[in-house]
Amino acid sequence: TPQQRASRLAAYKDVWVFAQVDQTGRALPVAFELLGRARELAAIRGCRVVALLGQGATAPQDQAPALLAAGADEVLLCRDDRLATLDARVYAHWICDMAGERKPEIILYGATAFGRELAPGVAVRLQTGLTADCTVLDIDPATGLLQQTRPAFGGNLMATIECPRHRPQMATVRPGIFAAPQVDALHAERGRITQVALADAWRPSVRVDAIEHAGATDIITDADVLVVAGRGIGSKKNLAVAQRLADVLGGKLGCTRPLVESGWLEYWHQVGQTGVSVSPKLLISLGVSGAIQHVAGTGGARTVIAVNEDPNAPIFGSATYRVVGDCVEVARELTARLQA
Amino acid sequence: MHVVVCVKAVPGSTEVKMDPKTNTIVRDGGQAVINPFDASALETALRIKDAAAEPADVRVSVLSMGIPATADLLRDCIARGADDGLLLSDRAFAGADTLATTYALSRGIEALGGADLILCGKMAVDGDTAQIGPELAGTFEWPCATDVVEVRGLEPMCTCVRANIDRGVASLAVPLPAVLTVSKDIADLRMPSIAGIMAAETVSIEVLDAKRSASDARRIGLSGSPTQVVRSFVPDRADGAVTVPGDAAEQACALAQLIEGMSL
Ligand SMILES: Cc1cc2nc3c(=O)[nH]c(=O)nc-3n(C[C@H](O)[C@H](O)[C@@H](O)COP(=O)(O)OP(=O)(O)OC[C@H]3O[C@@H](n4cnc5c(N)ncnc54)[C@H](O)[C@@H]3O)c2cc1C
Ligand SMILES: Cc1cc2nc3c(=O)[nH]c(=O)nc-3n(C[C@H](O)[C@H](O)[C@H](O)COP(=O)(O)OP(=O)(O)OC[C@H]3O[C@@H](n4cnc5c(N)ncnc54)[C@H](O)[C@@H]3O)c2cc1C
Structure with missing residues (x-):
């Protein structure tokens, strides 16, 4: 009843x-x-x-x-x-x-x-x-x-x-x-x-042979500021522009899956469903289209600034600020201003 | 050695759209695909079979709970190299949360004659709880490894794997029987072979309803589910973005002010 x-x-x-x-x-x-x-x-x-x-x-x-x-x-x-x-x-x-x-x-x-x-x-x-x-x-x-x-x-x-x-x-x-x-x-x-005690019956069964620790630098999950590069960054060389922006903000670099697949960045940078979920205070995405598998990992970000040349890019649907333009140019200008 | 791969039919990812008026999921065409993580799990199982001294001694079964049309997806798994398939299908299974789904799948595993190794995807792309694998392990009191990125070896008593853990990757020796859930990137599912396509044409996929799977009616479907989705909605951040106008220099200037005001 x-x-x-x-x-x-x-x-x-x-x-x-x-x-x-x-x-x-x-x-x-x-x-x-x-x-x-x-x-x-x-x-x-x-x-x-x-x-x-x-x-x-x-x-x-x-x-x-x-x-x-x-x-x-x-x-x-x-x-x-x-x-x-x-x-x-x-x-x-x-x-x-x-x-x-x-x-x-x-x-x-x-x-x-x-x-x-x-x-x-x-x-x-x-x-x-x-x-x-x-x-x-x-x-x-x-x-x-x-x-x-x-x-x-x-x-x-x-x-x-x-x-x-x-x-x-x-x-x-x-x-x-x-x-x-x-x-x-x-x-x-x-x-x-x-x-409290642990009953005698319970014993570990999985043997841990080795743990490869991610170094402190290899973790983007606790970053307060994250700059995320997508395919719109254009070239591996341009990644340095994104990295410099992350550096002036004291943040870390994340990326979308295609960048990992093409060997530009290691897997631990990847944000999304098959990468990591992040929850920074500020996330700046550069040339990211905003596929659902990617934004699945950014739901915890407090403020999202998205830069994309396509005014209708889906990434703007999950952004706080919408910046239509060339992401490399905007990132360079912004880095310069933050340094000034 | 009996390897059971759990595969879920999910909407093709492009079809996951929201109707802005009704706030419901639009499933136009309703074309279901095999959950991409489960495709990787199946390939992992097939590679275990290929690597065995006597591949014929390794039986790979695919198991799903879903609507009758899911049988076609299981048939496709057989075309790619699985030996047999079992589908749990009954209106009474509908509306299951992870606990009720786990129970039904455990009945399916019994019906398949048990297993030495159960492979699941790390998660399904629709419900995406990632709970089914560890709940199956708990049901059978078997050990479990989740988010496995590499299966290094399989012996009769034990499998050695590498798995993502918090802040690192662990090399683990997992005694069998066990449950593994695999990452998407562990292996890409092979294409069907001619022999496989022919086998899939003739094989009959076993379909069990609740009664024939000897399921307890109180533990399946909506009534067997402790959790209930009471509301669903589209996150309100969508389309609320503030446009930052101007050319690159002007945009950068506005953004710099904004960021400096954020007290990071
Ligand atoms: C919006 C929404 C939110 C939900 N939230 C919850 C929740 O918080 N808690 C809860 O208990 N339920 C929840 N459910 C229900 C739950 O998602 C599914 O109903 C359940 O059947 C499967 O869970 P999953 O999709 O999360 O699978 P996961 O646990 O993510 O799947 C992992 C693996 O389990 C296997 N698997 C899963 N389902 C099947 C299947 N039907 N047949 C064969 N193999 C399978 C596959 O190998 C898959 O890769 C939710 C459903 C919806 C629609
Ligand atoms: C099962 C599954 C899991 C997945 N998991 C993940 C995951 O974890 N993480 C992930 O990221 N992806 C994942 N993906 C892939 C995902 O679907 C997308 O393909 C990927 O996120 C796209 O990356 P992108 O936005 O960098 O590239 P694209 O989609 O190619 O987008 C590039 C964007 O850059 C813009 N652009 C181009 N040039 C410029 C410029 N000069 N300035 C400004 N903007 C420019 C374009 O307008 C476009 O919007 C997964 C896919 C599947 C099927």
Whole structure:
């Protein structure tokens, strides 16, 4: 009956945030961004925010306090070497065990490579819904129903998704969308760190033989400013013009797929569905047509300046500023002015 | 060795247009294609078969959940070298989210006699959740590797792959049975061969409805889906762009002012 269902759902409370760590054991920026949004949702709902922190036994000890200072009321901490290799199956069982016992109303994960492998493993084991790659989260104060909005069809369509009859409600959330909160030492003092164990049964099965790290320079996903070159840049030589503009802005260089295919730039520069998703404060695109597979990766950009000689180029449909003209000339002039 | 490749029929990418009046997806012609990531997954499977000491010992099956016309796409997969195909098709499967789709596909895998390796695309270009592969792995309690860029070797017990991870690429040894999801660029799907075209003409694609796949009616389709799309809309940024007028020098001047005001 509806009453039975309502009381079953009412048994679930609190907003959980999975705090992914990097290979050195530090929490990723997206963990803090999610805590910021989780605090706002918890304030509306009148509940607590709980961070889940799994680490290898030798990882840095200061991450749990940092999560409390970023808005968590409690950190469920497990330091165990079986968590060191980021084996999604071990993490999924760890989270399922905790969720089965403590019944969270909501669990949020960063939509990172690992988050997008882990969260479906939790969803299927708990037999609940999971919304992918959200960019907007709202909540109904009375029912706790989470309104999860996400791009689909390569960014051409936004869909709002709800999970009315199952708990926990779960979403992966795109990095760079929410602002990380200010550090709050007072909040950290009131918070609590709870050690939780990992059951004996769960052991990593995938063996990690080697990791080729992208160097700090090989990552465009966290750039605040990104200059993206498309085929309209004309020649490999002209890429230097785009690079110089990126340099004066303290930004990085991204590109469309044809530039990678023709060997002008390496794969890690590629933005889009088969490249990376970016969320810079400023994105300047030079000679990019705006194919949906490309703009699928730029949905998180705050301001987009697009330069294209074709006044009807589709890229203008997802731009904040529309500059019709020769992209090499505009980039050169702009670089000169910014240097002046 | 049995390799099952999950293939989804998606609208041909040029047909994904929005009707500005109704805000709905226009599927003119309705020409469906195989999801490009799944084409790469199929080629990966075919290369595993080609590389085997006894290619005949590697069976490559293609599996899809979709409308009856999807059988033609599976037939095309056979023309390119797959051994057999299974289609799950029933109105009762319609409206499935990833959880209900995963359940139906898991029934299909059982009907195919199980698998040693399941290959999926990293994601479908329409729903683009990238959740089906890892949810299948969870269903069977198998290990999973996502966004695989290279399959280096396949042994009876284990496969060695390179996969994109956060900020890098990992070399992984994944014990079998397992699920892999592959990147688009891992391999380009080959053209059909003459022998393949002939095989595809004579092969019968097995089609199972909900009942014949022994699916639990409560776990499939709309009613088996925890998530619901309650609203969809075109992102409002479209066509809102402010034009920066003038020649290149004037445009650059305006842009420089704008950027300096941004406090980056
Ligand atoms: C606008 C919109 C938003 C949606 N958002 C969500 C959401 O957030 N959460 C959710 O649970 N569902 C969602 N759905 C439903 C979901 O997209 C599909 O219905 C589901 O059937 C397949 O998911 P996918 O397309 O995302 O596949 P993905 O998980 O992206 O596909 C990965 C791989 O799984 C295999 N695969 C996927 N579907 C099939 C199939 N039918 N047959 C064979 N192999 C297949 C392919 O190998 C494919 O490459 C959404 C649907 C729409 C229209
Ligand atoms: C499955 C799939 C996945 C894909 N994934 C990606 C992806 O991840 N990322 C990606 O980028 N693409 C991807 N693509 C390719 C994508 O569809 C487009 O082909 C690609 O983005 C086009 O790149 P472009 O805009 O640089 O080139 P073009 O489409 O050739 O556009 C060049 C533009 O430059 C303009 N131009 C020319 N000269 C000048 C000038 N002097 N000054 C100013 N403007 C000029 C032209 O008007 C035109 O608009 C994918 C495709 C598929 C099928």
